Each structure stands twice: as structure tokens, then as C-alpha cells.
Amino acid sequence: MTQARFGYLTPENASLFTDLYELRMMQAYYNQGHNPEATFSLFFRDLPPGRGYMLTAGLEQAVHHIENRSFGDQALEYLAEQGFDEGFLSHLADLEFTGEVRALPEGTPVFANEPMLEVTAPILQGQLLETAMINQIGYETLIATKAARMRDVIDRHGDDQRLVDFGSRRSHGTDAGIKAARAAYVGGFDGTSNVAAGEAFGIPTSGTMAHSWVQSFAAEREAFETFVAEHGEDAILLIDTYDTVEGAKLAAEVAAEMDVDVRGVRLDSGDLPALSKEVAAVVPELDQYISSGVDEYAITDFFDRGGVGVGFGPGTALVTSTDAPKVEGVYKLVAVERDGETRPTMKLSKGKVTYPGAKSVRRLEDEGTYTGDVVGLRGEDLPGEELLETVIEDGERVDELPDLEEIRERAGEKRRKLPEAHREIEDPEAYEVQISDGLQATTDDLRERLERRTNA
């Protein structure tokens, strides 16, 4: 039980990444012979504070989870020890996903109450996926959004500065570090410092040097010379170990003496906008990379104060989305088969109402600008472009998933179609999402019937 494990999840036990109640419900569905076709819908009830939009990411990981879910021997043994029935466990051992998955493509701006994923399958299959689907899509969407906000600020105020994820050390666990790199890339970043993410997803990696490099030598000069001797024009020298401006001068001297056109310098502490201007005044030939406390607010301040830099390395604030560290994705039963008919369903829990039925999400566009969305019933006659795409049908993938470069490019295009008012980093204007007449009527009708029954 305490053997060394790294990611904890392997294809053989990935299905254990679920809440116990899913398995307890599943056993009951199975033993009680209650396994109707059901549709679950994954969406956000609200956007996190200060967010005018979210940018979807993580669908690839979600689809891999669905396709590879299986219960290996070790998983089944554990569940047997936990008291699950032999009959149910045999069923689990052979369980395959036979249903349908519709989803928003990664890199799509999304708003409250819009399904990002809809799963239609026998309820036992759909139920199992709840925990994993929310987890896989929720976190990457949170981080793609955080990244996109920084890119939004640069689009508006900057000069196409590079954005590189430096957050791996402060992410919530290792999976988050790797996924943050991917999600940030979807959101418009240029690379990551995380080597595992580079290997897993082909994301460009970047790296400079740490203070420990400089300190490990008797003098800063020796540290710079040794690094340039090794990395040549690819060297970025960290200049704030002792004194930023003196460090900058030394970097320029070393580069000149060694006749190497180094890539630049990194500033990692102090009043960064002010220091970057001082450095630019003294050694204008050096490109400056800015790290430490970088997020969309700091970048805005940096530009407002005339800071000079060609790139930023956001870390902790990116990977933990510090100003809004959670987005509460839910995965709700919206339709269920009863007496041979598909029936919309909802709960009435206070403050947590869910629109019933399988959905359609439509986006209206006018001359390359998004003007509003409509959420309606699947199959309802609605205006605009349908955003939900069928990804899995009868348990089989419909198409190849797009590659990451394609996702990233499309994400940028879609993000820029969203009016700037919705992309402000503070007090963004709310984007209009209409509930269709059909969906509203279904909701009102069902609510009335449920309230009547509850009060009966």
C-alpha cells in the first residue's frame, strides 16, 4: 500500500479515481436491475469571481479517461476487500463504455449553464464518470482561462511578449503541474519550464538558471562566464542574486568579453517595472525576461509603469489560479429513460437548480464578433452555430482529436472574437446567454410538476 508510486493512476486503476458513492450507486443500479439510459451534463453554475469567460481545456484527458477506464486485478481486489459484491465486480471487470459523448472543443469560450460535456449512456456507465470528468475538465479549463487573461492583457497593452509557465514547483501535485503547462499553452502561452509536460505533449520548454548556480561559484562573474561557456547564445543570465543593475552590467560585460550574443537576462525580485527600466537604460542590448509574482494584474501594472521586457514567466499565480482557485464544475443528471421514454429531470435544491434535458449550445456571430449564445434543448430549432460536437458514439471515437497546436491556434481565434468588454480582467461585462423558449418551457413545466408532487 505504501510502495512508491508517482502518478498513482495507471490504465489499470484509473477508474478508481472516483468517489465511493459512485461505486455504491453503481452496485445498487446493477443489483436492483435499474440501469436506464441517462444523460449527464457537465457545466459551471457560475463563473469564478472576476471572470468574463472561461476557456475550455482538458477534453483530450477526459476522453482518454473514458476510453481507457478499466478495473484491473489490483483495483478489483481492493474493491472486494471494501465489501463490494462478486457479481457487481465481475460486471465492472468487463465494463465498457457503449454510450455517446458530446463536448465543446478545447479552446472554446464558455459561460455559465452551458454544457461542456454531455454523456448519454446506461446510467451505471455515466455515473462512474462524474468525479473524473469534472476533475479532468475543470482544472485545465481554470488554467487555460488564467493563461488567456494574461494573453488578453498582452494583446491589448503589450508587444507580443512571450509567456512561459514557470509554475511546476507550486502546482497542486504533479499532475496539475503537467496539465497546467498544457492548459496554459491552449490559453496562449508559448512554452513551459516543465520537462515532463514537454515530453508528454510536445510543448516547447524554456529554462534559464537559478540563484543556486550563481551562489555555487566564488563570484558572480565566474558563474556567468561558466554558464555562457556551456550554453552560448542560448544563455539567459539571472541577474538579481546580489544587485540587479550591477548584475545586468556584469552580464553585458561577460557577453562582450566572450563575444557571445547571449539571449538575455532574467529579473526575479524587487520592483520589476522600475528595475527593468534601469536595466534597459544601462544595457539596452539585453533582452529582459521577468519572473516572480507575474499574473495578469502584475503584467498590467508592468505595462502601465513602462516596464521593459520581452517575456514573462508566470508561476504560482498561473498554476493555482490564485485569485480564483476553484471553478465548481457539476455533472448533473438531466434526462433519464422511464417506461421507454426519455424524460427531462432536474432537482429543486435551493440555489442549485439545473436546466433539464439534453442540450444544444448555439453561438451567434456578427462580422467576426460573438454577439451572444443560446442554450436550448437538443433537437430544438435554434439560431447560430452549434458548439457541441459528437466525440464518441456507440462507445467509439468519431474522429481523431485535434492536436495541441491546432487547439491553441483555434483558441486564440475564438478568444479574439469575444468582444474586449468580456475579456477585461476586472469587472468584465457579462456575455449574454439566452435560455431558449423550449428549454424555459420544459424547465417551468417540470418544476411545477415536481413542486406539486413534493407538496402533495
Add this chain to the structure above:
Amino acid sequence: MTQARFGYLTPENASLFTDLYELRMMQAYYNQGHNPEATFSLFFRDLPPGRGYMLTAGLEQAVHHIENRSFGDQALEYLAEQGFDEGFLSHLADLEFTGEVRALPEGTPVFANEPMLEVTAPILQGQLLETAMINQIGYETLIATKAARMRDVIDRHGDDQRLVDFGSRRSHGTDAGIKAARAAYVGGFDGTSNVAAGEAFGIPTSGTMAHSWVQSFAAEREAFETFVAEHGEDAILLIDTYDTVEGAKLAAEVAAEMDVDVRGVRLDSGDLPALSKEVAAVVPELDQYISSGVDEYAITDFFDRGGVGVGFGPGTALVTSTDAPKVEGVYKLVAVERDGETRPTMKLSKGKVTYPGAKSVRRLEDEGTYTGDVVGLRGEDLPGEELLETVIEDGERVDELPDLEEIRERAGEKRRKLPEAHREIEDPEAYEVQISDGLQATTDDLRERLERRTNA
């Protein structure tokens, strides 16, 4: 590159969970023949806002990472593609950790500037560990602390209520979901809903039912009856799908009619303290479990308002530590061998000063109560109990790591030795951490020398 992967890290590629700069520095250390013995120290410069203490966790994962780090063929191939030298890569292929690791045991209250982990090894080996060590220890410590705060509130105002982690769906990735369960258990939780964490660490698991269970039946009564038929006395019925108080009455009726002493009911929406009192008034025989929005502040409010419940299921707020989602662990070079001598080192970066030298952390105790700590130089004559324990020596584990139950028990004992003033959830009193005379003198002396040199 885009094949399905779950945890992303395997023992063969776990060492890729690092920032590229570590590997670039390592290649330079290697090729430039610069590999002095070095000590790195992992600590927090500051505690997160509102925290009077942190509770360490994650050492087991950190040690597993050190012991199992290796670069497999796939990792080496990737690094070769990225331009790393063949000579350096052969060195990596054979790299083993030969150094020393000292650490605070898991479940120890820790404060700013106190090393939680010190690694002494050839700098090339120590450098590689930076990203992973901060990540492994930082997140679990953040969550053990969040969990301990909820247990603190119950210790003071409650009645030994059960605390179960319900956060897996909202954790930042899957690794975080599993580690949050472990860290919360260290911090005083009783269990988790995460089945993978149960399997990986032997943590007790709990689960009830979801709204989807209730909605999937034509009537709430049928849903309750079917679940009780399956799970008997172990059933906890979710009662807020349509109307909480009506649901409670129905749960009691079903239990009575079926003559099953069900475990209780779960409330998941609305004004929970008020509803729990209404439910207790109507069906006092039912134990109530409270979920939705639970954290230390909500638990305090629940008790203040006379809420009735035997257990809480904190989720998102626990696993993302929402009110303080980051803790900025750093891993800094504090000593390095030069000319055959171990020399303390530090940087002068503004606002980010590090105390130099390998450390000793001492805790003073008076009649079972902690009264203050002293951070000094390793080997310095200091009062109090030494908290840093040697975990790895000459690359070999010194002892078995303690098991999780033992860690959890000791964590509770230590936490309760900390005066309540430091365990307040708002505006806690600062605990006194003294810097020893020896450490202060070394720091002042080194700073003076460095400033003199920088200004020369």
C-alpha cells in the same frame, strides 16, 4: 506523444518532473567539472495569510521521489532530442542519489524560515530535486494545514464530528485529489470519498448517494427504498433533491417501514445550520451529515448557529485550500564546498533573503505546551528538542518511514501542544521563532562581505 496517460509520471520518467533550468544547470555543472558538495534547504519565507502554523506532510512522497528517480530510455531519448549532450545523458542514466536528507517528520507544526527538508549532496544531485521537493511537500502541507484548521474548530466548539474529504472532483488534477485525501487524513480527517486514495494509502473511504440516484427513479420514495434494500444499515440518504425537510421525513418513514436502522441523512444545499435544526426537530433519530461549501469558517458558523450534525464533508475548499491556495515553498542553496571547506551562502535579492548554512530547528516545550522555536546553525549548541531527523544518509534510507496512522496520531498530539492562540482560524497570534546568535552572526557577516564585494 499524445498517447493516453493517466498519472503521466512513472518511475522511469518521474525525474522529468523538473524545470528545464535544473537540467541545463546540471549539464553545465557536469561539463564544466563544477560539482561541489552543497546543502539545499526547503522552507517557507512566510505563512499564507491567516495561518498561525502549517502542518507538514508529503515527506513520504518526497522520499519516494528521491529514491526512485531515474531516467529511463524514453526520458533520455526526449532529452537527446532537446539537445542535451550524450556525455551528460550517460551520466544521468547512471545517476544515483548518494547524499543526505534531513527533514521534519510529517505532521509537525512548522513556521516561516524553518527548514522542512535539507539535502546535502553533490550540487548536481541536489539541484535536480528542487522542483519535485517543493511540489511534493508544498501541496500536502497546504492541505494538511487546511484540514487541521477544521479539526481545530471541532476540537474547540464541536463534538468530535467526523470529517471526510469529498473534494476529488475539484482538486487541481488527479494527483492532488489523491494527495489531498492523504494530507487531510494527516491533518485529522477520518476518511475520504476518493477510492484511489483509499487503495493507495489504506485511508477509510465513505460514500452516500448523489442527486442523480434520486432523480433516476420516478419518485423519491422508490429511490430511498431501493438504496436501503441494497445498502441496509450502511445507507446514508441524500434528502435535499426536492425539499430537505420533506426528504428527511420520507427517509425516516422508509427506514421505519423497512425496519432498517439507516446510518443517516445528508444535507447538501440551502441554509445548512437552519435546515439541520429543522430536520433534528422532525426526525431526531436520524444522524445528519453536512456537505456543500464546508470549510473551517462554515463549520464555525454552523456551531455558532446551533447546527446539528455528526459529520461534515468538506470538498473544494479543502482540496484547493480556497482561502489560501498557495504556499510558496523555496529550496535554496545555503552552503557549498569551496577550496575543501563548507561555506554558508545566501543571496541578497530584495525581499527574498535566505538565512545561510545548514540548520538546526529546535522546539521548546513547557508542561506539554510549545513555547517557541529556535532556528540555528547545524551543530550549534542550542536549547530544545531537535526537530530535523536524518531520513537518508549516504544515499540510503536510515529507517522505515512511519505509517500513516502513526503520522496522523502524532500530528494530532503535536497540534494540540500548540497554544490555541496560534490555532485561531482568523488573526492567529504569531508563534515565536528565534534566530540563534550563531545564525544571526553568520548572516550579518556574510551579508556584509557580499555587499562589500558587490559594491567594490
